[in-house]
Amino acid sequence: MTSSPARFFVDGRFHTTDSVEPVVEAATGEPLGAGAVVSETDIDQAVAAARSALPDWQASSPEHRAGLLTAMADALKSRARPTSELVSRENGMPISLSRGANGSFPPALFRYYAQLVTELPAEEIRPSITGHTIVRREAIGVVAAIIPWNYPQALAAMKVAPALAAGCTVVLKSSPETALDALIFAEAAVEAGLPPGVLNVVSGGPAVGAYLVAHPGVDKVAFTGSTATGRIVAEICGRLMRPVTLELGGKSAAIILDDADLDATLRGLRAASFVNNGQTCHLSSRVLAPRSRYDEVVDAVAALADGMAVGDPLDPSTEIGPLVSSRQRERVLGYIDIGKNSGARLVAGGSVPKDRPRGWFVAPTVFADVANSDRLAREEIFGPVLTVSPYDTDDEAVALANDSDFGLAGTVWSSDTERATNVARAVRTGTIGVNDYQLDMRAPFGGVKGSGMGRELGPEGLEAYRTLKSIYRVGPALGDPPAQQYS
Numbered sequence: 001m002t003s004s005p006a007r008f009f010v011d012g013r014f015h016t017t018d019s020v021e022p023v024v025e026a027a028t029g030e031p032l033g034a035g036a037v038v039s040e041t042d043i044d045q046a047v048a049a050a051r052s053a054l055p056d057w058q059a060s061s062p063e064h065r066a067g068l069l070t071a072m073a074d075a076l077k078s079r080a081r082p083t084s085e086l087v088s089r090e091n092g093m094p095i096s097l098s099r100g101a102n103g104s105f106p107p108a109l110f111r112y113y114a115q116l117v118t119e120l121p122a123e124e125i126r127p128s129i130t131g132h133t134i135v136r137r138e139a140i141g142v143v144a145a146i147i148p149w150n151y152p153q154a155l156a157a158m159k160v161a162p163a164l165a166a167g168c169t170v171v172l173k174s175s176p177e178t179a180l181d182a183l184i185f186a187e188a189a190v191e192a193g194l195p196p197g198v199l200n201v202v203s204g205g206p207a208v209g210a211y212l213v214a215h216p217g218v219d220k221v222a223f224t225g226s227t228a229t230g231r232i233v234a235e236i237c238g239r240l241m242r243p244v245t246l247e248l249g250g251k252s253a254a255i256i257l258d259d260a261d262l263d264a265t266l267r268g269l270r271a272a273s274f275v276n277n278g279q280t281c282h283l284s285s286r287v288l289a290p291r292s293r294y295d296e297v298v299d300a301v302a303a304l305a306d307g308m309a310v311g312d313p314l315d316p317s318t319e320i321g322p323l324v325s326s327r328q329r330e331r332v333l334g335y336i337d338i339g340k341n342s343g344a345r346l347v348a349g350g351s352v353p354k355d356r357p358r359g360w361f362v363a364p365t366v367f368a369d370v371a372n373s374d375r376l377a378r379e380e381i382f383g384p385v386l387t388v389s390p391y392d393t394d395d396e397a398v399a400l401a402n403d404s405d406f407g408l409a410g411t412v413w414s415s416d417t418e419r420a421t422n423v424a425r426a427v428r429t430g431t432i433g434v435n436d437y438q439l440d441m442r443a444p445f446g447g448v449k450g451s452g453m454g455r456e457l458g459p460e461g462l463e464a465y466r467t468l469k470s471i472y473r474v475g476p477a478l479g480d481p482p483a484q485q486y487s
């Protein structure tokens with residue numbers, strides 16, 4: 001704990017607290033600023049502000065909310081450059097990625113939901129046995145949005161934009177590691193003219209998150225983070241009968257089919273398997289290689305790792321920056337030790353780069369001959385560490401991909417798109433890429449099994465913040481003719 005006060009945002013105003021946690025620059029280990037660790041009273045006030053703002057916000061027209069969301073988009077866009085630089089300094093994300101993920105994507109998402117909410121009707125009429133039923137979509141209420149540190153602006157936008165569009169009010173809790181950039185959302189809300197209480201921004205660690213999740217004034221929890229924490233959140237929400245969306249960890253497979261163009265595959269794996277220094281939930285971190293081309297693939301993936309530009313995250317040519325914290329680096333180095341002591345073969349990296357003693361760097365690392373039962377293949381490492389394992393048939397590749405506690409993402413690489421798509425259909429996962437992996441803001445994103453429940457993005461991401469009400473009415477049959485069973 002340091003003594004300079006830190007800011008948080010409740011009921012349209014910035015407040016300060018002396019309870020802080022230092023935010024540290026990932027590339028140097030030097031202090032960057034102070035993040036607020038809010039108190040239970042602060043959260044009570046944030047939830048109360050969101051509750052009292054709810055009736056007017058919920059009752060406002062979609063067009064009114066869309067106008068304010070568009071103003072939010074403009075305010076975020078005008079801050080895109082400093083925002084992306086700040087996040088890179090906080091969590092080590094290469095600036096070339098941060099400009100898109102933290103600079104362009106959030107405003108684009110606000111614009112997308114601003115448009116969508118004016119196009120998706122809140123009410124529809126269906127014919128019924130007594131006349132007709134109004135099927136109504138209503139804002140679910142006050143949302144507790146909890147995010148991790150790895151893509152802080154993008155993940156905040158994936159919750160805040162659809163929630164506000166739907167008519168919900170929000171208490172956003174950021175991670176201590178990225179408490180500073182979250183305040184940019186608050187600044188944008190002020191500039192956009194969001195009514196006080198519609199968006200509140202707080203920060204703090206597990207105790208703050210746990211208090212918010214269980215708060216009696218919260219109607220829905222939207223959580224992104226580790227599977228371990230997600231289980232705790234899900235248990236609390238289960239007990240409270242509180243709707244919850246969980247976007248959790250992953251351990252996805254990159255299935256390289258035997259007809260794959262290896263050069264094109266490696267160009268794609270640069271991002272699909274190493275993006276954000278390996279600190280990405282949808283990473284294709286388990287490479288499955290056909291035995292007929294196994295040595296070729298192992299050599300190529302090792303060369304890819306060895307050739308990646310490791311360096312200052314603010315340098316546009318950097319491909320691999322530092323990890324977020326010394327704790328995260330210790331965790332990743334621990335997994336590398338586990339790999340070295342297993343039957344696996346280290347073929348690239350495996351240590352802290354010698355020319356990067358400062359900051360939390362780990363060299364891109366590849367282990368070959370990894371059994372799918374090894375911890376290296378089963379657990380989410382969340383660093384630049386890949387495994388390569390052989391398979392004999394497409395069916396075996398699918399079975400290996402599916403033999404996982406997770407199911408968030410994955411990729412299939414082949415020169416035959418239809419063949420690869422059929423393999424993709426057979427993988428039990430929430431999302432999967434064919435010859436690339438790119439999130440699509442118009443399509444649902446989320447996981448199965450230990451990777452979570454519910455979806456973000458697309459129209460489904462808006463419906464996650466609306467609840468259904470059926471109003472049965474006696475009167476003329478409106479809408480389509482009654483269904484056969486009623487006649």
Ligand code: NAD
Nearest residue numbers: 147148149174175205206209210225226229247248249281
């Ligand atoms: P984490 O679970 O430790 O923390 C996530 C957030 O939850 C933080 O804000 C933290 O303060 C808060 N928190 C911690 N304990 C809590 C509790 N008991 N109750 C309520 N909130 C609590 O995760 P992390 O280490 O910050 O983030 C990395 C994880 O996030 C990885 O597992 C990654 O795969 C996952 N992730 C998933 C997605 C996705 O969309 N599926 C996206 C990004 C990251």
